Amino acid sequence: MAEINIKQVAKRFGKTDALHSIDLTVEDQEFVVLLGASGCGKTTLLRIVAGLETASSGEVHIGGRRVDHLPPKDRGIAMVFQNYAVFPHLTVYENIAFGLRMAKLDEKEIDNRVNRTASLMHIDALLKRYSGQLSGGQRQRVAVARALATEPEVILMDEPLSNLDALLRMEMRAELKGILAQSKTTTIYVTHDQVEAMSMADRIAIMEAGKIIQADTPVEIYRNPAAHFVGSFIGNPPMNFLPAKKMDSSTWQVAGASYHGPASDKSEIQFAIRPEDLIVDANGPLQATVKLVEPLGSHLLASCNVENTLFRVALDSDAQVKAGDTLSLQPMSDRVRWFDTETKLALQ
Amino acid sequence: MSTAPNMVVGQSKAARWSFNIAVILLCLWVLVPIYLLISNALSAPADVNGFPKKLLPSVNTESVExxxxxxxxxxxxxxxxxxxxxxxxxxxxxxxxxxxxxxxxxxxxxxxxxxxxxxxxxxxxxxxxxxxxxxxxxxxxxxxxxxxxxxxxxxxxxxxxxxxxxxxxxxxxxxxxxxxxxxxxxxxxxxxxxxxxxxxxxxxxxxxxxxxxxxxxxxxxxxxxxxxxxxxxxxxxxxxxxxxxxxxxxxxxxxxxxxxxxxxxxxxxxxxxxxxx
Amino acid sequence: MQSRSLPYLLLLPATVFLVCFFLYPFVLVAWQAFATDEGEITGKYFNKMVSHWKFEKALYYTLALALVVVPVQLVLSLMMASFVSSMKKGRDLILYIWTIPLGISDLAAGIIWLAIFDQTGFLNSVLYSTGIVDEPVTFLGYQNKGTIFIAVALAEIWRATAIMLVILVAGIGLIPKEYYEAAQVYGANSWQRFTKITLPLLKPSLQTALILRVILAFEVFAVVSALGGTNLPVLMGEVYNRQFVLQDNHTAAAFAMLILFISIISTVFFMWALRTPKGVKA
Missing domain, CATH: 1.10.3720.10 (MetI-like)
Structure with a gap:
């Protein structure tokens, strides 16, 4: 049982706040992804859990034990680094055995575990090699094997796939997900790649400027962003936003048409819709002038202008659209979301 | 550390030769004085103090001894x-x-x-x-x-x-x-x-x-x-x-x-x- | 895992060492130059230094040597550095040969050039054998200060160009190749690439190389001793004479202060003259 509890963890570097009082609980065997742009504090948070960085305040508990005062070696964690950190002076075998030797396991057990994890990661044939003789993908596998071999309660991963090329990344993504689910470890995984996050995570914690904005399942985060930032960050392309003016208690005027929306005392809020949630319909209320058309194969992306705001529409790849056309669009009513203009939070 | 402007493209034969000669001359500039010292050290004391000097040492360890x-x-x-x-x-x-x-x-x-x-x-x-x-x-x-x-x-x-x-x-x-x-x-x-x-x-x-x-x-x-x-x-x-x-x-x-x-x-x-x- | 006291603990030995054996001694030597053994502040040691008949000559030769040697070394090392960086084959071997003098002490360099310039040396041997002279020339005699000066300058150029070369080669190594390719695409020839890309981006390295080299030039001593004995007075030689031969610590310290002073002046000068504008980085 290794649940991770992060309680009011804050980190200041000099005068800047890298983390503002973070609270996060990762359930036993859960796979949580910390997702955010670079500099949002996700790596700092991971390193605080690992013990590589000291929090300015707050507590970290792993498996019910408070660990924030302990060095990394006493926290029952293993970590996979972005640049793999495979020791260049040791063979693959010795790299995987490193943590086991530190734990003073007997030679037979070490040999067993090294061989087992090596075959799990498909690097049996590389055991005698040095890191300089490995490709990036192979080094990645060694780094994961080295972490798994110690049979940790918690695995921490800091952008482990970001140095791989696109195809390899996709392959490793699926493989890692399977292996980590099988090993039943609790995992915190840091990435800036939303596809990676969506595909691997049980739960995603979206971070911005040292805060967790939303922590939820991938589908929930995609469908129901808790804040404007989440909608504009998740999805490629992200959500479209348009200003909505109040007409009466829960009726809002958006680009000349009126919609039923949330009850709010604000005079202006924001209307949001994903590009794929728009239907081309001659009677549609939204008039969009096409500026640019990008055929992407699976669909066609039209960048349009609605009331001087960039507005993207995902169309069928066979759609006959060209720059200068005007599209009449019908938003799918159950997919429309609303955000407060000032607090940037979602409105129900 | 391959940083150089590409000297090979469009370089004339004459330029390449003068480049090589300059490099060799600079090598000699460094090496010849050291050779002369060692040649002196490996010559008999009489040769070291004698005149004119020979360019090849007599190879004799008397001076060192x-x-x-x-x-x-x-x-x-x-x-x-x-x-x-x-x-x-x-x-x-x-x-x-x-x-x-x-x-x-x-x-x-x-x-x-x-x-x-x-x-x-x-x-x-x-x-x-x-x-x-x-x-x-x-x-x-x-x-x-x-x-x-x-x-x-x-x-x-x-x-x-x-x-x-x-x-x-x-x-x-x-x-x-x-x-x-x-x-x-x-x-x-x-x-x-x-x-x-x-x-x-x-x-x-x-x-x-x-x-x-x-x-x-x-x-x-x-x-x-x-x-x-x-x-x-x-x-x-x-x-x-x-x-x-x-x-x-x-x-x-x-x-x-x-x-x-x-x-x-x-x-x-x-x-x-x-x-x- | 960040222990607050650990870095200080690690720095402690080096700090203590440098304070005891670098900072404190410099205070001490300044004190010696300005105060008598009884602790009375005085300018008499400087007077003594300035009024000595060798003072002006020592200052003159020291500065003249630096002025002749350093520019030649600058041009030579820049040339060698750009040669090396445009080489593909044999680069490592050539670099090793050109940097050999790095390992040679100034005294040994002096002795090496003594083998050439001595009355029975190789230069005389060649001149005599080819019939240019009828009898060996006394290049290094007291009446030939000019040839002693040339011999010392050559020995210094021979010995200490390598240190500049190494700094400059390392500096050129930091300049991305793409800049040269871009310049080439826009039509710069190799001389223009050198003056418009290499030189400006090499400024920090040039600065370090020049500061280091000029200070070493002001310390010139053993080469002069080997080649000219006391016939060519230089400042460091005077320090040595005062301290070791005449046992006059105070005047030696005054000379030391003078060397320190011109060293600092030249350092400040190069820091100003070759300053890199904010935000410009190779």
Whole structure:
């Protein structure tokens, strides 16, 4: 049982706040992804859990034990680094055995575990090699094997796939997900790649400027962003936003048409819709002038202008659209979301 | 380090030839004087003092034997080795921890320390021998191997700090962190991961410290009388010693340094280059 | 895993060492130059230094040597560095050969050039054998200060160009190749690439190389001793004479202060003259 509890963890570097009082609980065997742009504090948070960085305040508990005062070696964690950190002076075998030797396991057990994890990661044939003789993908596998071999309660991963090329990344993504689910470890995984996050995570914690904005399942985060930032960050392309003016208690005027929306005392809020949630319909209320058309194969992306705001529409790849056309669009009513203009939070 | 503007495209044959000739001339400019010294050292004393000189040595060890047998030479050689060895040990033992601290930590006073290290560059360090002579008399270190080694360490230490700093900086901190997450404490991680990786570089910087001390003349001449090092000995015999003694002595001074440099040549640029930025 | 006291602990030995054997001695030597043994502040040691008949000559030769040697070394090392960086084959060997003098002490360099310039040396041998002279020339006699000066300058150029070369080669190594390719695409020839890309981006390295080299030039001593004995007075030689031969610590310290002073002046000059504008980085 290794649940991770992060309680009011804050980190200041000099005068800047890298983390503002973070609270996060990762359930036993859960796979949580910390997702955010670079500099949002996700790596700092991971390193605080690992013990590589000291929090300015707050507590970290792993498996019910408070660990924030302990060095990394006493926290029952293993970590996979972005640049793999495979020791260049040791063979693959010795790299995987490193943590086991530190734990003073007997030679037979070490040999067993090294061989087992090596075959799990498909690097049996590389055991005698040095890191300089490995490709990036192979080094990645060694780094994961080295972490798994110690049979940790918690695995921490800091952008482990970001140095791989696109195809390899996709392959490793699926493989890692399977292996980590099988090993039943609790995992915190840091990435800036939303596809990676969506595909691997049980739960995603979206971070911005040292805060967790939303922590939820991938589908929930995609469908129901808790804040404007989440909608504009998740999805490629992200959500479209348009200003909505109040007409009466829960009726809002958006680009000349009126919609039923949330009850709010604000005079202006924001209307949001994903590009794929728009239907081309001659009677549609939204008039969009096409500026640019990008055929992407699976669909066609039209960048349009609605009331001087960039507005993207995902169309069928066979759609006959060209720059200068005007599209009449019908938003799918159950997919429309609303955000407060000032607090940037979602409105129900 | 392939940085050059591409000289080959569109380059004429004449340009290539003059380039090659210039390179060869510059090589000769460096090598010929050394050849002449060694040729002198390997000639019989009569040839060394004779005129005109032959360009090929008679290959005869008389001059070298005379030098080695000369009163005070073996003692001076031994002093040189002792001083250089002590300097090497002190420079690395004191310098490497500082280099590690500079590469791995951010702390108050870091820039102050760096300024102090860089300041040593702007000062003519051999002049330290003057006040040290007086200090050493007070504490009984005057005319000792250890006293001179202290002054030589001051010369070698800033380099040792900067070189080890760049060596440690060249090792990703993630390697150390990985070791920590795999069950090492700081010391264990250093011994098991960092030390094996920096060892060749540390050896090279130690050799540099050794050569620095081995070659130093001024402080050695000012600070020692009985325990003169080889350069100090040679300096003081410049006026009265016969030519073949000077040349044999010069050759003995040059050869170990050349040998050492050959072994550290791989590190020459990373060390001097980075350490001097 | 960040222990607050650890970095200080690691720096402690080096700091203590440098304070005791670098900072403190410099205070001490300044004190010696300005105060008598009884602790009385005085300018008499400087008077003594300035009024000595060798003072002006020593200052003149020291500065003249630096002025002749350093520019030649600058041009030579820049040339060698750009040669090396445009080489593909044999680069390592050539670099090793060109940097050999790094390991040679100034005294040994002096002795090496003594083998050439001595009355029975190789230069005389060649001149005599080819019939240019009828009898060996005394290049290094007291009446030939000019040839001693040339011999010392050559020995210094020979010995100490390598240190500049190494700094410059390392500096050129930091300049991305793409800049040269871009310049080439826009039509710069190799000389223009050198003056418009290499030189400006090499400024920090040039600065370090020049500061280091000029200070070493002001310390010139053993080469002069080997080649000219006391016939060519230089400042460092005077320090040595005062301290070691005449046992006059105070005047030696005054000379030391003078060397320190011109060293600092030149350092400040190069820091100003070759300063890199903020935000410009190679």
């Amino acid at each position: 005379f030098f080695i047998g000369f009163y005070g030479v073996t003692k001076a050689l031994w002093s040189s080795v002792q001083v250089a060895f002590l300097t090497m040990v002190m420079a690395v033992l004191i310098g490497a921890p500082a280099g590690y601290a500079l590469s791995r930590f951010d702390f108050r006073g870091k820039s102050l320390f760096r300024i102090m290290i860089l300041m040593t560059r702007a000062f003519p360090l051999p002049l330290l021998a003057l006040p040290m002579a007086i200090m050493f008399i007070k504490v009984g270190l005057d005319d000792t191997v250890f006293g001179l080694a202290i002054v030589h360490t001051t010369l070698a230490l800033p380099f040792a700090v900067l070189i080890t700093y760049s060596l440690f900086s060249g090792i990703p901190i993630e390697l150390e962190e990985a070791a920590w997450t795999l069950g090492c404490n700081r010391l264990q991680a250093f011994i098991k991961v960092i030390f094996p990786l920096v060892l060749p570089g540390i050896t090279a910087s130690a050799i540099f410290a050794f050569v620095t001390s081995w070659n130093e003349v001024f402080a050695a001449a000012v600070l020692t009388i009985e325990n003169r090092t080889l350069p100090a000995f040679l300096l003081q015999s410049l006026d009265d010693a016969p030519l073949h003694l000077k040349f044999a002595g010069g050759a003995v001074l040059v050869l170990p340094a050349l040998l050492f440099l050959f072994f550290v040549r791989k590190y020459l640029f990373s060390m001097w280059g980075i350490a001097n930025r």
